[in-house]
Amino acid sequence: MSLVNVTNLTFSYEGTYDNIFENVSFQIDTDWKLGFTGRNGRGKTTFLHLLLGKYQYSGNISAGISFEYFPFEVQNKKDNTIHVIDSICGDYLHWQLMRELNLLDIAEEVLYRPFDTLSNGEQTKVLLAALFLKENSFLLIDEPTNHLDMNARKLVSDYLKSKQGFILVSHDRTFLDNCIDHILSINKMNIEIQKGNFSSWWRNKEMQDNFELAENRMLQKDIKHLTQAARQASDWSDKTEKTKIGGKQSSGVKGDKGYIGHKAAKMMTRAKAIEARQHTAIEKKSQLLKNIERVDDLKISPLPYHTERLAELENISISYGNKAVCTGVNLTIERGDRIALCGKNGSGKSSVLKLICGEQITYAGSFRKGSQLKISYVAQDTGFLRGKLTEYAYAMGIDESLFKAILRKLDFSRLQFEKDLSDFSRGQQKKVLIAKSLCEQANLFIWDEPLNYIDVLSRIQIEELLFKYQPTILFVEHDRTFSQNIATKLVNI
Structure with missing residues (x-):
């Protein structure tokens, strides 16, 4: 077991002003089967490329292990499949390759066919077999399901369930639930890690969202009342302050300046206390709803x-x-x-x-x-x-x-x-x-x-x-x- 430590990671693409990641910190255990989820364009593939060292960034990523990325880029798809595997992972024993292919229901004869004659699903499974031949690496698996039919997805999901030490990007809920034990999610405002599968993460997210929405409704009411109270207190203290300065009371008789001054100071203190409570409530509100996704109804x-x-x-x-x-x-x-x-x-x-x-x-x-x-x-x-x-x-x-x-x-x-x-x-x-x-x-x-x-x-x-x-x-x-x-x-x- 080793750890991948991400500390204060900040990154944006050259020529853009928006950071994809900003001061992000978390820790990954390389024995985990880690699902990786988040909305399109949030930076899942970008983060995998950062782990691979493809881009410059600020902050620190430290790991006592190498990374391997899937899907591999096959340079010559006319080559026989066995030669494609050799180019990806030359240091393996034949029985090890056959073990992986059998788990993925790929016949040995596929090895001696040109790679480009394989179906997309067969190509995916062959490249996954080559990936897991690599030892002492943490594997970065980027959306392997898109060329797999339903039965093949079940087979590959069972295959990954038998493995460990990978990050898996996928949006297929059934696929993820079957083969992961932790989940890494890129949210609107942060990145978080939870133990469990996709469904347990989704239940926790719904509970957190519902809690924050309820808190938000209460705070909005509180802020409304505090705003009204602050306005009333401010008006009251202003009137009292004017009386203190020398005006007559409503009866036309001059008031006791000492008493009125004390009363004005007291009202001013109360107004400031209400205003402080209002700011505290607003500050608390600003911490809510940060990761609630806006999901509007679509029409057809x-x-x-x-x-x-x-x-x-x-x-x-x-x-x-x-x-x-x-x-x-x-x-x-x-x-x-x-x-x-x-x-x-x-x-x-x-x-x-x-x-x-x-x-x-x-x-x-x-x-x-x-x-x-x-x-x-x-x-x-x-x-x-x-x-x-x-x-x-x-x-x-x-x-x-x-x-x-x-x-x-x-x-x-x-x-x-x-x-x-x-x-x-x-x-x-x-x-x-x-x-x-x-x-x-x-x-x-x-x-x-x-x-x-x-x-x-x-x-x-x-x-x-x-x-x-x-x-x-x-x-x-x-x-x-x-x-x-x-x-x-x-x-x-």
């Missing part, structure tokens, strides 16, 4: 459709060239359905969505879609995003003010609006696609892995949105909690 604009049935697929098979990606797909979409399309990576889920959206897909079978059906589509990939938000809104034909208002509700700062879309974090890019979809009026919403890289609070916002407005939606999503909470139907490919 589902359009009614003139028939009950929107689309129907019967015995659909989809091929690319001579390769069939799926066969025998049967799917009926009716008004009000919230359908989760399930299946392993590579089973053709995205191809089915694109077929319904009207893309040129080679297929066999019967496909019927309602006339004048308006579809709003969220793509899985965000790599095409470029330019400013204003330009993007214009190109998509959506209302810029509404678009930016939705992004504000998804925790975008106004400074973010001035950046290029290519400079956004991956979670922020995904939020751009979702916000665009929420601006569109549609009969059917089709979302392909909408939650990739998106923080937990935003996931909960989106869940509440879908519950409230109940749009007709067909989606692919490997977040088990989200799918279980939202779907009215599950369709397996």
Whole structure:
């Protein structure tokens, strides 16, 4: 066991004025299975890069151990997988590699195939196996779930549960709950560490938030009363002071200056005491609500459709060239359905969505879609995003003010609006696609892995949105909690 000590860490990117971290201090035990959570853009990946020494910072990070980062950058994806592993971790025994691959359900023959012929999920698992071959290192695992289907996530989560000594960035609640024993959270105003899993941290956060909100309500009432009392006392002491200086009392008879002076001093002391209490209450209030996240309600604009049935697929098979990606797909979409399309990576889920959206897909079978059906589509990939938000809104034909208002509700700062879309974090890019979809009026919403890289609070916002407005939606999503909470139907490919 060794410790990672972070002391007075302050960091901002060159050319910016806002600190991502400011005088942050905490301690990590390198035996922990540490989950790492926080809203998009708060600096989770940045902190991992600081541990790796990629950026200059003020403060101190001390550790008696080296750090290894996942995902590794594979220089030549045409190489056989065994050579990729050798380039990452040359010092291992073959039986050790086979032990890790068996735990991850990867066959040995994969080692002798070019790395780029592996599915995204297989690549993720192979790189994780290579990561855990490295000894005497503290492992920094950055969002490993985004290319894993639901079953693969369970497998990888069980794999990590059997390990120790890592920081794991993930927004999948079920995944985290299964494999971590501590949680590191980047809040609005600080960083904190708690023992337990994500659910226990979330319960504690809700309790703390509710306590602070109740305290805040009481303090606001107290401040209001104190302000009124201070004003009355100030007015009273002013009047008494004027009488002391030489004015007549209401009866027209001069008062006793000694008595009046004593009374004025007493009133002045009382006024100052009330004012001091008011400042104390305001100061206490300023310490509350510091980490309460603003989570505003989102809105969606589902359009009614003139028939009950929107689309129907019967015995659909989809091929690319001579390769069939799926066969025998049967799917009926009716008004009000919230359908989760399930299946392993590579089973053709995205191809089915694109077929319904009207893309040129080679297929066999019967496909019927309602006339004048308006579809709003969220793509899985965000790599095409470029330019400013204003330009993007214009190109998509959506209302810029509404678009930016939705992004504000998804925790975008106004400074973010001035950046290029290519400079956004991956979670922020995904939020751009979702916000665009929420601006569109549609009969059917089709979302392909909408939650990739998106923080937990935003996931909960989106869940509440879908519950409230109940749009007709067909989606692919490997977040088990989200799918279980939202779907009215599950369709397996």
